Amino acid sequence: MQPSGRYNQLDLRYRTREFALEFEAEWDPPSAALFGPSGSGKSTVLEIVAGVRRGASGRVILDGRTILDTRRGIEPPARARWIGWVPQDASLFPHLSARENVRYGIRRGGAEGAKRLDAAIEALEIGELLPRRATELSGGERQRVAIARAVGSGARVLLLDEPLASLDLPLRARVYPLFIRLRDELRLPMLYVSHDAEEVVSVAEHVLVASAGRCVASGPAKDVLGAETRAGAFRVHAAENRFSVRLLETHSAEGTALLGLASGLRLVMSSTPLPEREEFDVVIRGEEIILSVVHPGPLSAQNVLEGRVTAVEEGAGHVLVGASVSGTPFAARITRRALEALDLRQGRAVYLIFKASSVLLASRADLPRR
Amino acid sequence: MSETVAITLLTLKVGALSLAFSLAPGIGLGWLLSRKRFPGRLILQTILTLPLVLPPVAVGLGLLLLLSGRGPVGALCRSLVGWNPLFTWQAAALASCVMSLPLLVRASQQAFASVPARLEHAAATLGSSPWRVFTTVTLPLARRGIAYGVLLSFARGLGEFGATTLIAGSIPGRTETLALGIYGRVQRGDDRAALGLAAVSAAMAFGATYLSERWLARSERESR
Numbered sequence: 001m002q003p004s005g006r007y008n009q010l011d012l013r014y015r016t017r018e019f020a021l022e023f024e025a026e027w028d029p030p031s032a033a034l035f036g037p038s039g040s041g042k043s044t045v046l047e048i049v050a051g052v053r054r055g056a057s058g059r060v061i062l063d064g065r066t067i068l069d070t071r072r073g074i075e076p077p078a079r080a081r082w083i084g085w086v087p088q089d090a091s092l093f094p095h096l097s098a099r100e101n102v103r104y105g106i107r108r109g110g111a112e113g114a115k116r117l118d119a120a121i122e123a124l125e126i127g128e129l130l131p132r133r134a135t136e137l138s139g140g141e142r143q144r145v146a147i148a149r150a151v152g153s154g155a156r157v158l159l160l161d162e163p164l165a166s167l168d169l170p171l172r173a174r175v176y177p178l179f180i181r182l183r184d185e186l187r188l189p190m191l192y193v194s195h196d197a198e199e200v201v202s203v204a205e206h207v208l209v210a211s212a213g214r215c216v217a218s219g220p221a222k223d224v225l226g227a228e229t230r231a232g233a234f235r236v237h238a239a240e241n242r243f244s245v246r247l248l249e250t251h252s253a254e255g256t257a258l259l260g261l262a263s264g265l266r267l268v269m270s271s272t273p274l275p276e277r278e279e280f281d282v283v284i285r286g287e288e289i290i291l292s293v294v295h296p297g298p299l300s301a302q303n304v305l306e307g308r309v310t311a312v313e314e315g316a317g318h319v320l321v322g323a324s325v326s327g328t329p330f331a332a333r334i335t336r337r338a339l340e341a342l343d344l345r346q347g348r349a350v351y352l353i354f355k356a357s358s359v360l361l362a363s364r365a366d367l368p369r370r
Numbered sequence: 371m372s373e374t375v376a377i378t379l380l381t382l383k384v385g386a387l388s389l390a391f392s393l394a395p396g397i398g399l400g401w402l403l404s405r406k407r408f409p410g411r412l413i414l415q416t417i418l419t420l421p422l423v424l425p426p427v428a429v430g431l432g433l434l435l436l437l438s439g440r441g442p443v444g445a446l447c448r449s450l451v452g453w454n455p456l457f458t459w460q461a462a463a464l465a466s467c468v469m470s471l472p473l474l475v476r477a478s479q480q481a482f483a484s485v486p487a488r489l490e491h492a493a494a495t496l497g498s499s500p501w502r503v504f505t506t507v508t509l510p511l512a513r514r515g516i517a518y519g520v521l522l523s524f525a526r527g528l529g530e531f532g533a534t535t536l537i538a539g540s541i542p543g544r545t546e547t548l549a550l551g552i553y554g555r556v557q558r559g560d561d562r563a564a565l566g567l568a569a570v571s572a573a574m575a576f577g578a579t580y581l582s583e584r585w586l587a588r589s590e591r592e593s594r
Contacts, residue, residue, distance in 0.1 A: 047491075050491075050495050051494070051495065052488075052491035052494065052495060077494065078491065078494040078495045079494050079495070079496075079497045079498055079499060081495070082497075083495060084495070085491075085492065085495040087488060087492070089488070091486075091488045091489050091491070091492040093489060093492075093493070093507060093511075094489075094511070095510045095511055104493070104496055104498075104506075105496035105497050105498075107497060107498075108496065108497025108498075109497070146492075149496065150495075150496070153495075153496040153497050154497070
């Protein structure tokens with residue numbers, strides 16, 4: 001097969017005494033999520049790709065660039081791969097400040113890296129953290145600083161290993177949109193490792209499912225995670241709302257855009273950035289939707305939709321509420337306490353409330369080229 | 371009194387040169403033993419520990435054979451620069467270096483082992499050459515443990531006696547360090563002078579060891 005454009009391929013063989021990895025996958029979208037339970041080899045794959053774990057054979061092509069091809073003798077050292085590896089513990093340098101950390105790779109990244117670093121600092125909202133010592137940062141702050149550090153080093157691809165795993169739920173909801181912003185504003189292809197299906201669906205268009213060192217499924221997020229995979233190991237109920245929409249009006253003065261669904265439903269989203277195409281997909285995360293049993297009245301949130309509860313599903317520590325808004329299914333994620341307070345049951349009328357800025361572009365590919 | 375000062379200064383000079391000799395090999399060997407797996411690693415580790423357990427006089431005898439006119443190092447010195455290293459203060463520094471090197475190697479090895487390899491990996495993915503990884507990540511993170519080793523081995527070197535006496539002798543004003551001076555004065559029956567030198571010795575040893583323990587305590591506190 002001839003690698004072209006944004007082609008991605010992983011074809012890896014790696015063996016230790018306890019573990020055998022035989023991972024094969026191909027995909028075209030720039031970003032992909034690597035999904036699977038712990039111990040399935042996800043982190044090992046990232047370490048091999050980054051060049052910090054040697055001894056694997058095979059081929060790695062990311063974003064059209066051959067990074068490893070042992071049969072042709074291509075096996076550059078980690079420093080020559082230009083890959084931003086962000087391990088789960090962030091691996092910040094503890095003897096340096098956050099600023100010194102993010103600037104560590106500038107020597108390789110050069111002026112372009114410095115420019116992108118500034119953009120990343122803004123997108124990840126870490127400007128205020130920079131004077132602090134790395135050891136004084138919280139888990140979520142460490143992750144974001146580590147990502148900015150990778151961007152500053154001129155990384156052309158980011159490998160993120162469970163970047164949200166160490167955060168509690170409210171913090172995740174805050175940090176996760178920053179990743180999306182970074183991905184979209186810097187157009188950085190990502191390989192995103194997670195065992196959380198919701199996270200996976202929102203971050204990547206393409207999903208690779210890992211199980212016991214193999215890639216057991218590979219495809220568009222909604223196909224792969226909607227059903228049981230071939231491994232039969234995962235059944236996923238993602239509180240993820242993904243819709244195909246059409247751009248109806250742009251109100252650039254207000255900073256909003258009006259979107260229409262095939263069902264006739266209208267949504268308001270922030271107009272920056274807007275895709276060039278008129279038809280595209282958007283995503284609204286389940287946690288971003290507020291439920292109310294009475295009409296909230298005037299509100300800063302731009303989307304207030306009236307619907308009916310279709311299902312209540314209790315999960316571990318949270319509740320998924322399914323609601324139908326003029327035939328369009330939504331899923332909202334709330335706490336058990338909220339469920340009891342609102343007394344939500346199947347058939348009850350409910351208002352779904354979310355901000356224009358909670359309506360996110362589903363695909364990076366939809367962004368206008370600059 | 372001026373004699374005491376002269377002996378103390380000579381001892382410090384010998385200690386400083388000994389440290390200069392042992393710094394690079396001590397840190398280098400410590401790194402090698404903590405980070406690399408190679409055939410003969412255990413043998414090297416054992417040889418480097420030997421000076422701690424052998425009688426110092428035996429080590430001195432070995433050095434004497436090396437430095438004498440018939441030994442390889444001694445012959446080289448004589449034929450190249452026409453210099454006889456035996457019974458010079460530089461020889462005292464060499465003896466002190468050999469005897470104290472194991473402490474520096476051990477401490478550095480432990481200090482390097484405590485630096486997570488992941489941080490070095492991260493630095494490599496950010497574009498750093500192995501040398502830059504070492505100087506910007508490994509060494510700064512190991513610095514307190516290494517400083518501990520440096521001070522401890524310096525303190526050990528100051529008191530070196532057995533090996534020094536064989537290859538440097540005890541020539542007043544030239545190779546007579548504190549340890550040799552104490553021994554000489556006790557032999558002569560001049561206990562007062564011996565006690566004076568011993569007091570200086572104790573003060574210096576206390577200072578260096580106290581500093582090294584403080585470094586270590588601080589590094590343990592920081593790594594928590």
